[in-house]
Amino acid sequence: WALRRAERLITVSPSLKRWMCDQGFAENRVVYVPNGVPPIEATPRETPTGKWTLGMAALFRPRKGMEVLIEALATMRSQGFDVHLRAIGPFESPEYQEEIVSLAESRGVADAITWTGFVDNIAAELAQIDLFVLPSLFGEGLPMVVLESMAAAVPVIASHVEGIPEAIRPREEGLLFEPGSVSQLAMAV
Numbered sequence: 001w002a003l004r005r006a007e008r009l010i011t012v013s014p015s016l017k018r019w020m021c022d023q024g025f026a027e028n029r030v031v032y033v034p035n036g037v038p039p040i041e042a043t044p045r046e047t048p049t050g051k052w053t054l055g056m057a058a059l060f061r062p063r064k065g066m067e068v069l070i071e072a073l074a075t076m077r078s079q080g081f082d083v084h085l086r087a088i089g090p091f092e093s094p095e096y097q098e099e100i101v102s103l104a105e106s107r108g109v110a111d112a113i114t115w116t117g118f119v120d121n122i123a124a125e126l127a128q129i130d131l132f133v134l135p136s137l138f139g140e141g142l143p144m145v146v147l148e149s150m151a152a153a154v155p156v157i158a159s160h161v162e163g164i165p166e167a168i169r170p171r172e173e174g175l176l177f178e179p180g181s182v183s184q185l186a187m188a189v
Contacts (some may be wrong), residue, residue: 001168013142013163035144042153048130051082054189055129055154057145061092063180065135066100072135072185074107083112083189087123090118092115126152130139131189134158137179142166150174157188 003009005128009030011017024113054073058064076083091097104110119125122145126132129163132149134140139162146167149156156174158164168174 002004005081008054010140011141013166015139015162015166019162025048035142035147036143037147037151040126040148043127044149045153045155051084052131052189053084053086053129055086055088055125055132055149056124057088057132057148059089059092059136060087060100061096063136063138065137067103068135068137068159068180068182068185069133070104070107070109070113071182073109073112074184075186076189077109077112079186081189085109086116086125086129087113087121088116088122091161096149115188118166123152126154132156133185133189134164135177135179135185136161136164139163146174157185159185 009020009025010033011020011030012035014032017030020030021027023037056069060066073083073085083158116125126149132154134146136159141163143163146156146158146164150173158168158174158176159179160176163177165176168176170176172179175188177188
């Protein structure tokens with residue numbers, strides 16, 4: 001009801017604008033305004049040798065695909081790759097945290113994951129990782145963490161869900177994989 005009465009609707013991605021128009025809102029009432037990203041000093045990066053540190057930043061909840069990332073981490077480690085994960089952000093609920101930590105333990109990768117909890121300085125966290133991963137299972141709008149990673153010159157691998165291809169063109173700004181695909185994510189890393 002409120003949206004129908006609004007003079008203008010603002011979306012954060014072109015795909016969300018298209019969706020709003022598909023819902024019957026007049027195109028001239030829907031405006032796309034991309035999220036701004038504060039300046040981030042890009043750290044010079046070299047391809048790591050030996051240990052790789054992957055990073056994921058999110059409010060951890062089922063739609064973010066943490067299960068997929070844990071399975072991919074287990075796959076890569078079983079193949080001899082020294083990969084670690086820096087999980088940046090809080091959990092949506094204690095129940096989900098228990099579920100994810102239990103999965104990591106059962107897959108033998110709990111010791112390869114650093115859980116930071118909520119952080120105030122995402123730029124400092126991005127400076128500590130070699131590769132940013134966003135394995136979302138559903139549309140994201142235009143994720144700030146992807147834009148922030150790109151601004152910090154951190155390579156990005158993300159799932160091919162609504163919004164993400166607005167920022168990441170395959171093999172140009174990063175790599176995309178099909179949502180839920182453990183094998184594609186592991187191969188992309």
